[in-house]
Amino acid sequence: MTYGNRNPLDSLDPTAMKEPKMPPTAPPVDQQAAARFAPARLDVVDLTASYRGLPAVADVSLTIEPHRVTALIGPSGCGKSTLLRCLNGMHLMAPHATVTGQVLLGGTDIYDPRVNPIEIRRRVGMVFQRPTPFPTMSIRDNVLAGVHLGRRRGRGTHDDLVEQALMRAGLWKEVRNRLKAPGGGLSGGQQQRLCIARALAVEPEILLMDEPCSALDPISTLVIEDLIKEIRETCTVVIVTHNMQQAARVSDTTVFLNVEYAGVPGRLIEAGPTEQIFNAPQQRATEDYTSGRFG
Amino acid sequence: MATHFASRPEAEPRPGGPGLRRRMATDMVGTGVLWLATALTVGVLLWVLGYAAVQGFRYLGPEFLTSTPPGDPSRAGGGFLNGIIGSLIVVGLATVVAVPLGVGAAVYVVEYGGRLARAVDFLTDLLIGIPAIVTGAFVYALWVTRFGFSGYAGAISLALVMLPLIVRATAEILCLVPRDLREAGLALGVTPARTIVSVVLPTAMGGITTGIMLAVARAMGETAPLLLTALGNDLFVETHPDHRMSTLSLQIFSNAITGFEAAQARAWAGALTLVILVLLCTAVARFVARRSSVTGAR
Ligand SMILES: Nc1ncnc2c1ncn2[C@@H]1O[C@H](COP(=O)(O)OP(=O)(O)O)[C@@H](O)[C@H]1O
Ligand SMILES: [Mg+2]
Numbered sequence: 001m002t003y004g005n006r007n008p009l010d011s012l013d014p015t016a017m018k019e020p021k022m023p024p025t026a027p028p029v030d031q032q033a034a035a036r037f038a039p040a041r042l043d044v045v046d047l048t049a050s051y052r053g054l055p056a057v058a059d060v061s062l063t064i065e066p067h068r069v070t071a072l073i074g075p076s077g078c079g080k081s082t083l084l085r086c087l088n089g090m091h092l093m094a095p096h097a098t099v100t101g102q103v104l105l106g107g108t109d110i111y112d113p114r115v116n117p118i119e120i121r122r123r124v125g126m127v128f129q130r131p132t133p134f135p136t137m138s139i140r141d142n143v144l145a146g147v148h149l150g151r152r153r154g155r156g157t158h159d160d161l162v163e164q165a166l167m168r169a170g171l172w173k174e175v176r177n178r179l180k181a182p183g184g185g186l187s188g189g190q191q192q193r194l195c196i197a198r199a200l201a202v203e204p205e206i207l208l209m210d211e212p213c214s215a216l217d218p219i220s221t222l223v224i225e226d227l228i229k230e231i232r233e234t235c236t237v238v239i240v241t242h243n244m245q246q247a248a249r250v251s252d253t254t255v256f257l258n259v260e261y262a263g264v265p266g267r268l269i270e271a272g273p274t275e276q277i278f279n280a281p282q283q284r285a286t287e288d289y290t291s292g293r294f295g
Numbered sequence: 296m297a298t299h300f301a302s303r304p305e306a307e308p309r310p311g312g313p314g315l316r317r318r319m320a321t322d323m324v325g326t327g328v329l330w331l332a333t334a335l336t337v338g339v340l341l342w343v344l345g346y347a348a349v350q351g352f353r354y355l356g357p358e359f360l361t362s363t364p365p366g367d368p369s370r371a372g373g374g375f376l377n378g379i380i381g382s383l384i385v386v387g388l389a390t391v392v393a394v395p396l397g398v399g400a401a402v403y404v405v406e407y408g409g410r411l412a413r414a415v416d417f418l419t420d421l422l423i424g425i426p427a428i429v430t431g432a433f434v435y436a437l438w439v440t441r442f443g444f445s446g447y448a449g450a451i452s453l454a455l456v457m458l459p460l461i462v463r464a465t466a467e468i469l470c471l472v473p474r475d476l477r478e479a480g481l482a483l484g485v486t487p488a489r490t491i492v493s494v495v496l497p498t499a500m501g502g503i504t505t506g507i508m509l510a511v512a513r514a515m516g517e518t519a520p521l522l523l524t525a526l527g528n529d530l531f532v533e534t535h536p537d538h539r540m541s542t543l544s545l546q547i548f549s550n551a552i553t554g555f556e557a558a559q560a561r562a563w564a565g566a567l568t569l570v571i572l573v574l575l576c577t578a579v580a581r582f583v584a585r586r587s588s589v590t591g592a593r
Contacts, residue, residue, distance in 0.1 A: 118486055120484075122484030130475060145480070150484050
């Protein structure tokens with residue numbers, strides 16, 4: 001099945017504008033926790049993602065288990081970011097981007113035209129390579145951006161939610177006294193954690209992270225790696241990284257993608273428990289890559 | 296600037312060699328040319344402003360700001376109160392019409408794209424190139440011939456002058472808002488429309504305001520289209536835009552073209568008032584824009 005190029009801001013399309021289906025009232029806390037503790041499974045089936053008809057990554061099939069940290073590794077240009085962006089439909093935001101195959105979130109294909117893409121993006125959150133705090137918003141408003149602008153729970157102060165999200169992102173202690181300060185005034189590492197808090201405040205089931213530490217110093221990187229291990233308790237994490245030590249440190253499962261030369265699509269070479277990928281890979285290419293012989 | 300000239304990738308000279316001296320000479324010449332160009336530009340600007348200020352302050356005073364011109368233009372005294380009020384009303388109306396339309400069109404062009412958006416983009420460029428007198432003639436033919444000269448007709452013609460300027464300025468600023476920010480909004484499950492309203496537009500607020508103020512300043516000074524639409528009224532203060540109205544620019548024109556010294560003194564004072572009014576508007580708008588975005592991101 002091929003899905004055409006959906007214009008990113010195609011709000012003229014009535015289905016794109018539909019409000020996501022929401023529970024009528026906020027569920028009580030324990031129920032919330034229960035919901036958070038049950039992320040759906042993600043199955044990728046024969047996925048090929050293209051830009052302007054040229055596949056960037058092809059024929060990927062893969063299962064992402066709940067509560068695991070899955071690392072996507074591979075040389076640059078092999079399609080890690082593209083694959084990641086396919087997992088919540090953000091791939092189709094790029095101009096002239098198309099997808100074939102399926103991404104099943106809890107058994108439902110997210111590329112089915114009947115599925116509301118906005119609902120999918122609430123369930124599958126994303127953190128980008130470069131920190132992107134909203135420059136006109138305070139730290140607090142940044143954390144609540146997805147909640148307020150998505151009107152999930154309507155307007156309100158949500159002090160508890162702000163604190164909880166910032167705690168989970170490991171930023172609470174540093175910013176508790178300046179929640180009204182602009183988000184852009186934080187350091188790079190803090191900004192990235194602010195973006196993580198912002199993504200967590202929407203309570204996604206799955207959090208996608210595209211090289212979240214590549215623009216950060218080693219200390220901030222360690223802080224973020226620690227918090228990845230913690231948020232696994234409540235949601236599934238898929239992280240792209242070019243740093244193999246990082247993949248080995250944080251992930252349970254590792255997926256190795258490779259591309260033979262520029263111009264051909266990247267392919268999935270091997271996926272398995274991180275230990276196995278690093279210590280006993282089945283494929284020669286995986287061994288070459290993880291042992292640093294190329295890439 | 297100096298480093299730019301000095302660091303041109305020429306043959307790698309040894310430090311202190313002849314290459315260095317040549318590059319230093321190039322640097323000096325380049326810097327000199329740029330300095331001269333800057334000085335000329337700023338000089339002409341200051342000359343115009345200074346001349347208007349010197350001439351204008353001869354007569355500008357409380358009487359000028361609070362009275363209408365004398366019935367006999369050769370007589371001294373009187374002022375441009377009707378023009379000041381007329382300008383505020385006509386330009387105000389034009390702004391109220393042009394800002395939402397212009398910003399809306401720019402959002403459409405930049406955020407939605409597509410064939411229609413490219414057509415709007417092209418039309419904007421065409422509109423910018425149309426002389427204001429033609430716009431005035433257009434409004435005259437379509438509106439004035441039916442409903443007569445009025446402040447409304449003037450406002451329509453000025454809105455047509457402002458519209459493409461606002462579209463162009465807003466579109467340019469919107470293009471500068473990083474794509475990452477839009478994607479970050481969308482990735483949170485915020486709708487595209489809401490992302491534009493709550494993330495993109497606030498980020499671009501400062502720049503959009505500046506663009507609007509440039510358009511307002513331009514409209515304040517326009518005379519030609521108003522001659523064909525608002526017509527002017529040197530006799531009394533008119534506040535109802537359904538009637539023919541004066542504006543500062545029209546009064547400067549009508550007083551300046553008489554040979555009388557007293558009328559020309561009033562025209563100079565009017566010119567200075569116009570400059571001050573535009574500066575005031577700009578200052579206020581900047582202040583408001585800074586207050587409205589939480590951090591004053593710009
Ligand atoms: N927006 C885009 N438009 C066209 N081609 C793209 C775009 N983004 C990525 N690509 C191409 O897709 C391939 C995979 O890119 P990417 O997913 O960014 O790889 P990685 O993240 O593994 O470095 C590359 O060949 C890249 O040139
Ligand atoms: Mg990448």
